[in-house]
Amino acid sequence: MSQNENKEVKESKNFIQEIIEGDIASGKHEGRVHMRFPPEPNGYLHIGHAKAIWINFETAKQYGGKTNLRFDDTNPVKEDVEYVNSIKKDIKWLGYEWEGEALYTSNYFPQLYAYAEDLINKGLAYIDSSSPEEMAEMKGTPTKPGTASPFRDRQPEENLELFRKMKAGEFPDGAMVLRAKIDMAAPNMLMRDPVIYRIKHAHHHNTGDEWCIYPMYDFAHGQSDSIENITHSCCSLEFMHHRPLYDWFVEKLGIFPSKQYEFARMNVAYMITSKRRLLKLVEEGLVSGWDDPRMSTLSGMRRRGYLPQSIRRFCAQTGVQKRDNLQEMELLESIIRDDLNQVATRAMVVMDPLKLVITNYPEGQVENLPSKNNPQDDSAGEHMMTFSREIWIERGDFMIDPPKKYFRLAPDKHVRLKGAYIIQAEKYLQDEAGNITEVHCKYFPESKSGSDNSGIKVKGTMHWVDSTSGIPLELRLYDRLFVDPTPTGHEEKDFLEFFNKESLVVNNEAIAEAHLKEVGEAEPLQFMRKGYFIKDADSTPDKLVFNRTVTMRDSWAKMQKK
RNA sequence: UGACCCAUAGUGUAAUGGUAACACUACGGUUUUUGGUACCGUCAUUCUAGGUUCGAGUCCUAGUGGGUCAACCA
Numbered sequence: 001m002s003q004n005e006n007k008e009v010k011e012s013k014n015f016i017q018e019i020i021e022g023d024i025a026s027g028k029h030e031g032r033v034h035m036r037f038p039p040e041p042n043g044y045l046h047i048g049h050a051k052a053i054w055i056n057f058e059t060a061k062q063y064g065g066k067t068n069l070r071f072d073d074t075n076p077v078k079e080d081v082e083y084v085n086s087i088k089k090d091i092k093w094l095g096y097e098w099e100g101e102a103l104y105t106s107n108y109f110p111q112l113y114a115y116a117e118d119l120i121n122k123g124l125a126y127i128d129s130s131s132p133e134e135m136a137e138m139k140g141t142p143t144k145p146g147t148a149s150p151f152r153d154r155q156p157e158e159n160l161e162l163f164r165k166m167k168a169g170e171f172p173d174g175a176m177v178l179r180a181k182i183d184m185a186a187p188n189m190l191m192r193d194p195v196i197y198r199i200k201h202a203h204h205h206n207t208g209d210e211w212c213i214y215p216m217y218d219f220a221h222g223q224s225d226s227i228e229n230i231t232h233s234c235c236s237l238e239f240m241h242h243r244p245l246y247d248w249f250v251e252k253l254g255i256f257p258s259k260q261y262e263f264a265r266m267n268v269a270y271m272i273t274s275k276r277r278l279l280k281l282v283e284e285g286l287v288s289g290w291d292d293p294r295m296s297t298l299s300g301m302r303r304r305g306y307l308p309q310s311i312r313r314f315c316a317q318t319g320v321q322k323r324d325n326l327q328e329m330e331l332l333e334s335i336i337r338d339d340l341n342q343v344a345t346r347a348m349v350v351m352d353p354l355k356l357v358i359t360n361y362p363e364g365q366v367e368n369l370p371s372k373n374n375p376q377d378d379s380a381g382e383h384m385m386t387f388s389r390e391i392w393i394e395r396g397d398f399m400i401d402p403p404k405k406y407f408r409l410a411p412d413k414h415v416r417l418k419g420a421y422i423i424q425a426e427k428y429l430q431d432e433a434g435n436i437t438e439v440h441c442k443y444f445p446e447s448k449s450g451s452d453n454s455g456i457k458v459k460g461t462m463h464w465v466d467s468t469s470g471i472p473l474e475l476r477l478y479d480r481l482f483v484d485p486t487p488t489g490h491e492e493k494d495f496l497e498f499f500n501k502e503s504l505v506v507n508n509e510a511i512a513e514a515h516l517k518e519v520g521e522a523e524p525l526q527f528m529r530k531g532y533f534i535k536d537a538d539s540t541p542d543k544l545v546f547n548r549t550v551t552m553r554d555s556w557a558k559m560q561k562k
Numbered sequence: 563u564g565a566c567c568c569a570u571a572g573u574g575u576a577a578u579g580g581u582a583a584c585a586c587u588a589c590g591g592u593u594u595u596u597g598g599u600a601c602c603g604u605c606a607u608u609c610u611a612g613g614u615u616c617g618a619g620u621c622c623u624a625g626u627g628g629g630u631c632a633a634c635c636a
Contacts, residue, residue: 011576012575012576012577012578012584013578014575018578038636039636040635040636042635042636072636074635074636075635075636077635078635078636132633132634135634136632136633139632140632141564141632142563142564142565142631142632143563143564143565144564144632145564146632173634174634176634177634186565187564187565187566188565188566188631189565189631189632190631190632192632195633195634197634198634199634200634214634216633216634216635216636217635217636218636220636221636237567237568237629237630238629238630238631239636240566240567240630240631241565241566241567241630241631242631244566262567264567264568264629269573317574317575317585317586318574318575319574319575319576320575321568321574321575322567322568323567323568323569323628323629324568324628324629325573325574325575326573326574327573327574327586328572328573328574328586328587330573330586330587331573331574331585331586331587332586333586334585334586334587335586337598337599338599341598341599346596348596375595375596375598375599376599405597407597408597416595417595418595418596419595420595422595449595450595452595458595459597460595460597461594461595461596461597462596463596526596526598528596528598529596529597529598530596552596552597552598553597553598553599554597554598555597555598556597557597558597559597
């Protein structure tokens with residue numbers, strides 16, 4: 001756990017913690033706390049899942065409890081081992097360890113089948129041979145009660161026989177279903193005799209071809225919680241209406257009484273988490289894949305250079321409650337910058353190079369200057385940079401006719417080259433089009449960084465790269481994927497209309513100090529005055545590629561806009 | 563024209579019947595060899611109307627507003 005996580009101790013309790021503390025106080029389950037994270041292996045984990053993972057694992061940990069990882073794999077046509085593996089990888093990356101081995105709802109199919117027969121024998125479930133259309137018709141509407149299926153009064157013996165034949169594979173998909181017999185007039189639509197088993201002659205990623213009938217979510221989830229002796233089953237708000245059903249099965253089956261609690265899922269501005277829409281971005285080639293650094297997936301954020309502890313801190317700071325919420329990106333970015341600031345190795349990279357000649361620096365001379373790896377942390381050490389007569393500076397750092405409060409280089413102005421000398425601009429060269437091609441300066445030898453006795457005071461300090469050792473770079477500059485905070489919140493418009501065409505800008509002009517040749521793939525970097533970056537796996541020995549994680553805060557740019 | 567859930571600064575989260583707090587954002591300032599970092603300051607009488615109480619953001623009632631529910635998905 002990071003320093004930053006520890007320094008933000010939260011004393012106030014969320015509603016789930018209060019429930020748990022109440023349960024512990026009353027001696028429920030002997031004070032045991034056992035939770036679970038139950039993803040369906042049908043896609044990649046995203047920022048919304050991170051919140052659910054955080055709630056379950058952190059809360060259990062806080063009360064000395066355990067958290068299971070259970071793959072809720074009751075629908076064979078949607079699921080795949082590829083997703084199982086990526087989900088495990090992402091949870092570990094986030095920094096969590098589940099209790100024992102990963103579990104699968106599909107491993108409980110025999111038990112769930114037995115529960116179903118039990119319900120049939122108790123006269124609480126029946127085989128309905130109606131078509132899906134007929135069933136929908138008889139379901140009613142929220143304001144109009146449903147009507148009973150003509151098969152609702154089938155006797156247990158017949159139901160059992162049909163159910164066994166279903167299991168034996170004697171019927172085609174869709175021929176019939178098993179329904180719980182509850183109340184066709186219930187105000188809660190889910191209590192109007194929900195389907196609990198359906199026929200699917202499909203290959204399952206875990207059970208293969210062993211089964212051709214599969215339980216529905218409602219007949220699997222609560223029971224699986226119960227089988228695992230889960231004490232607190234936390235899920236998002238949209239499952240609220242399922243709770244009465246969850247409790248009904250627990251009661252009628254007489255099994256361990258797990259309890260379900262619902263929290264509001266976390267929404268983040270400018271991000272989408274709908275699997276369908278994320279897939280569309282991938283399919284239409286608007287992003288490079290599920291791990292594109294702009295994606296809200298954990299794999300995308302990892303590649304972007306977000307630290308797992310930053311995501312954890314974000315989850316902690318956004319809280320747990322039952323109201324709809326839209327978190328601002330500014331909070332996430334502020335946390336990411338804060339964490340990266342502590343650990344990122346500093347380097348100098350010029351993104352838009354302009355040649356600068358130091359006219360009074362001896363031709364052919366090259367000196368080595370030390371550069372701190374991290375001013376926040378002396379133990380991070382330092383590395384060497386070369387300095388010579390010709391260096392690269394940022395084009396935006398020189399102006400012929402600067403505005404007020406411009407602290408950078410301009411004719412006759414002084415400025416410090418970070419870690420090197422103070423220079424003063426003397427003249428500049430232009431091409432026919434009027435573009436500045438070169439700036440000529442003089443330097444003050446006695447102003448050397450660390451031993452400055454020049455007495456010159458400067459307002460600005462600039463980054464630079466030496467021409468004798470600088471290396472070319474590819475920079476991938478990422479921005480938010482959408483130009484609207486809620487791209488899916490406009491009924492009239494498709495979310496793709498809000499796609500940010502500038503969400504990726506590739507820069508192939510950048511020149512970096514040679515030290516970057518030595519950095520590893522997971523090493524967070526700060527390109528001074530430019531932002532935080534991370535080396536991308538697309539890098540080759542000839543061409544290093546870096547992803548921009550987040551820009552620096554830039555109060556000058558903000559001032560300029562006004 | 564049903565049921566259920568929700569309502570506190572721009573955003574998000576606290577305040578457990580007793581002085582509305584914290585973070586982010588925004589704005590202003592100090593420090594600084596990153597216009598970064600760090601630090602200081604400014605910004606709400608809690609959706610509305612009644613009620614209970616010595617006292618209500620908190621409890622009750624009624625409105626208003628938002629969300630969710632009619633897959634052989636999870």
